[in-house]
Amino acid sequence: MRHRFETSLPRFIWKGLSAISTAFAAIFVTAFVMPPAHASEPEKEIVILAFGDSLTAGFQLPPDKSFPAQLQAALRAKGYPVRVLNAGVSGDTAADGAARLDWSLSEPVDAAIVELGANDMLRGLDLKQTEASLDAILKALSEKRIELLAAGMEPLRNWGEDYAASFRAMWPRLAEKHHAILYPFFLKGVATVPALNQPDGLHPTADGVAVIVRNILPDVEKLIARVKEQRSRTQ
Incomplete structure (x- = not known):
């Protein structure tokens, strides 16, 4: 006489083996396919707006040789996941920049380098108007929680010493007011050096x-550090 359990034994064994196989498969997937719990996620891209005039735009230069392009390449070479937007327009005064700021912010940015005022100085414009425009730009960017670097300029002597002194004094005053990193002279190491300037003597x-x-790279790295600190506070 055959017992009932004898006919069901193979099916029982098969179910056991199937359960064991499923368990091992789950272990394999967890160990070799799923990322470790401690693995860090890729660092989020940092977007920097380079907002200025022809010195930012790259007057008479190929696009990949402009200030924003070369700055981006230098930062990426150091391992920073950055994108630098070229928002430079040749001939712009500070007032021109203030007028186009909104449409220059066509996408969210984390930081901005503001380089304007040189054309105001070359034209001998009223510095109260220049400072008011720069103040409006920095204020608008700051209100959007965009970290700031103010790139200043050394004045020519065309308009006298009083004008030069007033022009030079704008930058630290504005930087302090808006908690911006101050880079006093954008053309440091380049101005008046013939080999580093185009024939007009004004554009690098x-x-x-x-x-x-x-020269500006260490200060831009400080700017990036501020962006990272702000992100850590809001996480």
């Missing part, structure tokens, strides 16, 4: 831009 060559980037 590609090599001149490379010098600007090298």
